[in-house]
Amino acid sequence: MEMGLKKTLKYYILGESLKEIEANRILDKISKKKSLSDREKRFLELYNHKTEEAPKDHMYLSKNTTCERVRTLIDSGKSVICDLHDRDGKIGLPIIDIDNTHTDDDCTILMKGNETYKLQDRFLYNLIYIQKSNKYSLQEQGEYYEKINHDND
DSSP states (O other), X not given: OHHHHHHHHIIIIIOOOHHHHHHHHHHHHHHTTOOOXXXXXXXXXXXXXXXXXXXXXXXXXXXXXXXXXXXXXXXXXXXXXXXXXXXXXXXXXXXXXXXXXXXXXXXXXXXXXXXXEEEETTEEEXXXXXXXXXXXXXXXXXXXXXXXXXXXX
């Protein structure tokens, strides 16, 4: 009874996860040189197994957040393709670098072939992961309009 109460207190008051509580219980058992059950051995195998976080899509991003995410992806070795549209249609070039000053209204993307494109504050952007090519695609979500109240007085 006392063990269940301690576990409940740790979970609710100390914010320890149930996974951490169980791992600590098993480690205490190991330190006391007691044998582990098959379930406890399996738990430790799964607990120690690190999985790589699955790539995810980033939606409705502002200019600054988009620049930060693209920078992070490029720095971690991921490929990001600029699928934004200009006057000639979809660009489709890999992004090499991104330059952003938070106080400016736009941010410059440098792409393969010395092409550049400016992200603007008034647009929202998406970074979509494409599994087939193992790349991210930078796309427009749409233009952002802020409603301005006005009186006809």
